[in-house]
Amino acid sequence: MTGKQNLFFQKFGVTPTDLQRYLSEALSAGGDYADLYFEYLTSTNITVDESIVKSATQGISAGCGVRVLAGERTGYAYTDDLAPEKILRAARTAALIARGPAQQPVQGFKESAAHQLYQISSPSVDADIAAKLDLVMRADRAARAYDPRIVQVRGGYADELRQILVVGSDGTFATDVQPLARFTVICIAKSGENSAKGQSGGGGRVEIDYFQTEKTPETFAQEAARQTIIQLDAREAPAGEMEVVLGPGWPGILLHEAIGHGLEADFNRKGTSAFSGLIGKRVASDKCMVVDNGTLPSRRGSLNVDDEGSPTQETVLIENGILKGYLSDKLSARLMGMPSTGSGRRESYEHIPMPRMTNTYMLAGNDAPEDIIRSVKRGVYAVNFGGGQVDITNGKFVFSASEAYMIEDGHVTAPLKNCTLIGNGPDALTRVSMVGNDLQLDEGVGTCGKDGQSVPVGVGIPTLKLDSMTVGGTAR
Amino acid sequence: MATHTEVLNEIQTDLRELAVETISRALKAGATAAEAIIQEGNEFSTVVRLGQVETLKESGSRAIGLRVFIGKKTASTYSSDFTNEGIERLVSGAVTLARVTSEDPYAGLPDPSLLGIVPGDLKLYFEDVHSLPPEERIEYARRAESAAMAVDTRIGNSDGGSFDAGTGHKIFANSLGFVGEYRRSQCSIMAIPIAQADNGVMQRDAWYSVARTLTRLESPEAVGKEAARRTLRRLGARKIASTQVPVVFDSETARSLLSEIADCVSGDAIYRHASFLAGKLGEKIAGENITLTDDGTMPQGFGTAPFDGEGIPTRRTVVIEKGVLKSYLLNTYTAKKLGLKTTGNAARGLTGNPGIRPGNFFLEQGRKTPEAIIADIKQGLYITDLMGFGVNHVTGDYSRGASGIWIEHGELTYPVEEITVAGNLRDMLNNIVEIGNDLEFRSSLASPTLRIDGMMIAGE
Numbered sequence: 001m002t003g004k005q006n007l008f009f010q011k012f013g014v015t016p017t018d019l020q021r022y023l024s025e026a027l028s029a030g031g032d033y034a035d036l037y038f039e040y041l042t043s044t045n046i047t048v049d050e051s052i053v054k055s056a057t058q059g060i061s062a063g064c065g066v067r068v069l070a071g072e073r074t075g076y077a078y079t080d081d082l083a084p085e086k087i088l089r090a091a092r093t094a095a096l097i098a099r100g101p102a103q104q105p106v107q108g109f110k111e112s113a114a115h116q117l118y119q120i121s122s123p124s125v126d127a128d129i130a131a132k133l134d135l136v137m138r139a140d141r142a143a144r145a146y147d148p149r150i151v152q153v154r155g156g157y158a159d160e161l162r163q164i165l166v167v168g169s170d171g172t173f174a175t176d177v178q179p180l181a182r183f184t185v186i187c188i189a190k191s192g193e194n195s196a197k198g199q200s201g202g203g204g205r206v207e208i209d210y211f212q213t214e215k216t217p218e219t220f221a222q223e224a225a226r227q228t229i230i231q232l233d234a235r236e237a238p239a240g241e242m243e244v245v246l247g248p249g250w251p252g253i254l255l256h257e258a259i260g261h262g263l264e265a266d267f268n269r270k271g272t273s274a275f276s277g278l279i280g281k282r283v284a285s286d287k288c289m290v291v292d293n294g295t296l297p298s299r300r301g302s303l304n305v306d307d308e309g310s311p312t313q314e315t316v317l318i319e320n321g322i323l324k325g326y327l328s329d330k331l332s333a334r335l336m337g338m339p340s341t342g343s344g345r346r347e348s349y350e351h352i353p354m355p356r357m358t359n360t361y362m363l364a365g366n367d368a369p370e371d372i373i374r375s376v377k378r379g380v381y382a383v384n385f386g387g388g389q390v391d392i393t394n395g396k397f398v399f400s401a402s403e404a405y406m407i408e409d410g411h412v413t414a415p416l417k418n419c420t421l422i423g424n425g426p427d428a429l430t431r432v433s434m435v436g437n438d439l440q441l442d443e444g445v446g447t448c449g450k451d452g453q454s455v456p457v458g459v460g461i462p463t464l465k466l467d468s469m470t471v472g473g474t475a476r
Numbered sequence: 477m478a479t480h481t482e483v484l485n486e487i488q489t490d491l492r493e494l495a496v497e498t499i500s501r502a503l504k505a506g507a508t509a510a511e512a513i514i515q516e517g518n519e520f521s522t523v524v525r526l527g528q529v530e531t532l533k534e535s536g537s538r539a540i541g542l543r544v545f546i547g548k549k550t551a552s553t554y555s556s557d558f559t560n561e562g563i564e565r566l567v568s569g570a571v572t573l574a575r576v577t578s579e580d581p582y583a584g585l586p587d588p589s590l591l592g593i594v595p596g597d598l599k600l601y602f603e604d605v606h607s608l609p610p611e612e613r614i615e616y617a618r619r620a621e622s623a624a625m626a627v628d629t630r631i632g633n634s635d636g637g638s639f640d641a642g643t644g645h646k647i648f649a650n651s652l653g654f655v656g657e658y659r660r661s662q663c664s665i666m667a668i669p670i671a672q673a674d675n676g677v678m679q680r681d682a683w684y685s686v687a688r689t690l691t692r693l694e695s696p697e698a699v700g701k702e703a704a705r706r707t708l709r710r711l712g713a714r715k716i717a718s719t720q721v722p723v724v725f726d727s728e729t730a731r732s733l734l735s736e737i738a739d740c741v742s743g744d745a746i747y748r749h750a751s752f753l754a755g756k757l758g759e760k761i762a763g764e765n766i767t768l769t770d771d772g773t774m775p776q777g778f779g780t781a782p783f784d785g786e787g788i789p790t791r792r793t794v795v796i797e798k799g800v801l802k803s804y805l806l807n808t809y810t811a812k813k814l815g816l817k818t819t820g821n822a823a824r825g826l827t828g829n830p831g832i833r834p835g836n837f838f839l840e841q842g843r844k845t846p847e848a849i850i851a852d853i854k855q856g857l858y859i860t861d862l863m864g865f866g867v868n869h870v871t872g873d874y875s876r877g878a879s880g881i882w883i884e885h886g887e888l889t890y891p892v893e894e895i896t897v898a899g900n901l902r903d904m905l906n907n908i909v910e911i912g913n914d915l916e917f918r919s920s921l922a923s924p925t926l927r928i929d930g931m932m933i934a935g936e
Contacts, residue, residue: 011641045828049748053579057567057827072525076533090535090678096530096610113758129576152748187747188870195749197870203761216933239898239934240718270525271633272670272677285487287819352531389877393670393680393849395633398864398877420866421566421873422898422934440652472866472896476718 008038008165008176012082013253016109021084022066023106023169025091025107031068031075032099033330034091034181035168038064038082039349044129048136048415050152056129065347069331076352091223101247107171114311115304117297119206120161120177125144132157132209139185139217146225149232152188155221157181159208160354166309167331168420174309180206180300180456182445185224186205198228199402202443202464204300204458215443227384227403230415237419237473239406243379244421244469245372245407248440250385252459255290255360256448257397258425258454259283263325264315264343264355264450265332267392274395275323284429287365290318292327293360294342301359301458308344308353315341317360318429329355347453348439357448361460365435368462372434374410380403381412395425400474420472428466433466436463480514491516495649495692498563503651505571507544509648513824514540515825518643520698524617525636532614533670539828544570579894585786586808586818591654592789594782599775602689603660605641613639616696621698624669628708635668635680635702648666654787661688662778666697667703673711679813681706681861686723686918688776707858713879713891716935720746721878722856723897723931724849724883727914729859730923734837734900737768738868738921741795742821742832743810752872753801762905765805765842768796770805772820772835779845779920783825795818799906805832838922842911846925849910851886857933858883859897872901878933890933899931907931914918 008014018034019036026034039100039449047055064087065078066087075097079091100391118120139155166174182203188195198415200223202215246254259275267273272347275283284290294312296302314323328336329344345356381404388399404416448457495512502510518536522529540563543552555566608616621637640663647657671703672678683703685694699806725733745751753761756776762768764790783789786808794802798887804814807822822832848857863877875898881888899907912925 051578053576054550054578054580054583055829056577058573059827061554061556063537063556073529074531074534076531078535078537080537080539095536099691111747129573133576135478138587152750154748188746195679195752195870197750197868236548237898239896239932240936253554264719272635272678350532350535350537378501389863389865391680391863393678394710394893396863396877396879397894399865400864400866400875417868417871418868418873418875419898420864420877421895422863422894424894445633446630456678470894470934470936472716472934474900475933476876 001008005163007040007163011012014082019133019167022087022091023167025088026068026095026100027104027106027169028068029095030103030405031070031095032104032261033069033169035067035166035172035308036064036417037349038165040163040429040431041160042091043158044130045158046136046156048140048155050245051140056212064090065322065349065453066094070095073442074331074352076455078458096236103186104169106169109167109173110171111173114176115295117295117302117304118180121207122130135217139221139295142218142221143185143187143225146222147229149189149191149229150225151190152172154186167308170311172309174305176304178303179207181208183211183220183221183379187224187228189228189232193355195314196228196231197252198224198231200224200227201445204444205302206298206299208294227248230403232332234415234417236475237416238471238474241468241470242470243376244466245376245379246464247380247381247383248436248438248463249460250442251382251389252442252461253385253399254460255362256338256357256457256459257390257399258291258423259290259317260357262392262395262425263327263388265326265328266355269328269332269336278323278426282321282322282430283426284318284321285432286321286436288321289434290320290417291316291363292357292360296359299441299458300446300456301358302359303358304343306342307346310340310342310344312342312358315463327355327357329353343344345455347455351453354451356450356455357457358440359458361439361441362462363436363440364462367434367436368437369436372436372463372465373407373412375460375465376407378417379407381407390425396422397425398422416473422470422472428469431467431469433467438462491647492655493808495647495656498540499565499649499651500709501563501567502542502544502570502804503601504838505570506546506684507565507574508547509651510544511585511648513826514647515826516645519640520613520885521638522614522617524614524621524928525616525634527622530636531692532923539826540566542570544565544574545584546574549574549577549582550583550829551577552827556923563752573695582809582812583655585650585652586788588652590818591652591787593656594773594789597781598773598780600688601643604690605643605661605663613641619696620665620667620700623697624667624704627701627704630670630711631669631671631704631707633670635670637667640664648787650787654695656783656787658782661691663687665693665699667700669704669707671707671711671931678705679710679713681710691922706714709881710891713893715893715894716882717935718934720932722853722929723925724856725928726858726860727912727916727923727925729862730926731919731921732862734798734921734923736867738805738834740901741805743804743806743814744832745869746804747810747813751869756801757804759801760799762796762799763908764799765906765911766793766796766799766905767840768833769840770837774836775921777836778917779834783823784820785830786816788820788822790820794849807832826853834920836917836920838915839911839924841913841924843913844910846912846914849912849925850883850888851929853883854885856883857892858888874899874901874904895933895935897931897933903930906929
């Protein structure tokens, strides 16, 4: 272990000897493995609503979670008080998952080389609050200036800085300082009897300067306003199976729902996923190459190390349509006899880590987006989405289009009202017949929920054509 | 029970004092008004899968939130650090932040004359949720799972049986002199069996029982058997052709419709024009058979509290009466914006301005049994599960993934999946042609079985 400067050593007086003692206590009843996750999180949130700053909040939370593994069993306890006696008590509680004398010794800590995926020069949480207010006010003005029919604008800026220390009885020692910032703009428009809502946003593991230089508040505001105004004239979406073209970027939520969750190792270890036992089998057309990649610089879903202290990596999920791999944490890796893919994530110190996605996307193909549209006789072109959901056991998934258009005779025509698309994970991607050359990742707004735990994620696709998918509109 | 009382009272007094002291420190630091909230809680959960304990989790935590006003400006902070230094930082942080926010003419604490606490025992806290020894808690989870798996040989896998118990303690105080606190307890049993059809396709479903006291919890066996029944009836599900037929939402899926309505009558959505019900107060927005009530005072209710997130007593509010929109759900801020009075529906988390949350929000039940409602339908769909987030509150447009059972000549026949059900909430509220007699509070929102006509089903 290096003598790296660490918040928990400096601010909370934790020492390497303490860490060894806590881990020994956690393994005192015979567990196979134990780890500690220390977290110190500071956050800021600003909301501008009706052109005034209605809310500004700041918060601090700190705590430590203790996990003990014994075979397939997990014991977990946490404390928001980092005093040694409190951590020891949590360790004793978690230890009870095992029954018997201590068997595993705690290994000496070894800090492994980590990625450097995000820059922290002046952490956003400490940056001048006035500068953040200014950003959100700019978004408000830009959205209102876009069109007089915009009657309500709500802009929000949220950032956090998460400092973690993960140590494991196998010698794992990892620290990370993880920034995360997000900008959101929501607009409401009215025109006569019609109302509409639109939303845009973005961010990542970035600092305030990202919104001052790369993606300005005006960019998000104009995009939210554009979507809102278009929706004022939307007509009823069709109902039934038809050709569907997904625009690049955020519609990659298709991958997240249709296959991503189904490939998380815990479900497959237990045989509860529609993808269980499908490694080496065809689950997509041969044009499909899908990866989960936690190592993209500054991306919302990226991490230098996962929440178990393992380095993140790029994991191939689907290669030329064939299912290649699962996303694994330490527990599933050990039980399935495969390496961890650095996919063990958790919402906070109060939560047990489990296999999760990072940034999930499909690689670019060869088709020009215009050719893809031109090839459709009658179908739907969906370019923006709200949330999605999947039942991993039967594979059925949905995702809801918030901006979509009809395609008629190869041309994009009328905007459509919000509608849900539904499909079956193991065969939805077998219907991908064209893959665009325009891969985009989303702007950085995705949050994934699993077992009540939320973590930031990214998605992406090039323009894609699915020969058949069920569109849940109201028109015949 | 008696052995714990003294200890609890001691803690109680400490935290009340801390809340009051934090407010007075905020006033000294320059705030003109302030409110503090302290939340502490503990949780226990266990999952048993295939007869073996899979996870065991036990812990507790607490945190404090402070909201300050400087005139008409407001800001808030929260922390889990209860030391003197931590509270100092909480206070100075909030006051510093408030200086840079904007004047909002509608911001402020409630009218002091409205503050108060619902009298009497609302029966929200029962120590017995933590009284079981750990082995017995694990046994509850194990029994629920094994009851489910014993029902049918096609159930060969499981996402487990679980038992959860937790208690929470909330203290709220403001600079108008209000100090209130209450405790709540909750325990639950759940089973998630997985069944496999002959063709290899798996299905799962779940059932649960939740209560504020162990004595009100259904038996693990009853939970397991119902979970198995719900799972088995999905086996062999198929897609159907797109069609327009009467749709019956079972009480679980009907409850999700109420959740959408609750969002659409929330004062926040109304003043922002973010609801299709904005400006419709006093108008007929639903069929005459629709009466929808919010009641935050029901004993043992999952949505019950003696006061809301601003120290206003909770109450009973008729939201829709015989199809007419009678009231929105409001807090102090949204009431001022709309020129109305708060309905005691302020929701207060640790941080930020109060939001809005219904209490116990329910649709008055009808006379027909769910079976009789189904028996009247020649061809239709009985919906047992909904997926996704395809509801637009601004326009009322509704489109969600669904699965259920096809109705043919008044009888449930084969299971259906991979379809969507779509319409518009405005029409749906007017096309609820039957309401069941099966109202049961399994959460803070409750609906009987509903038949809605005119919705579009998209499939093949």
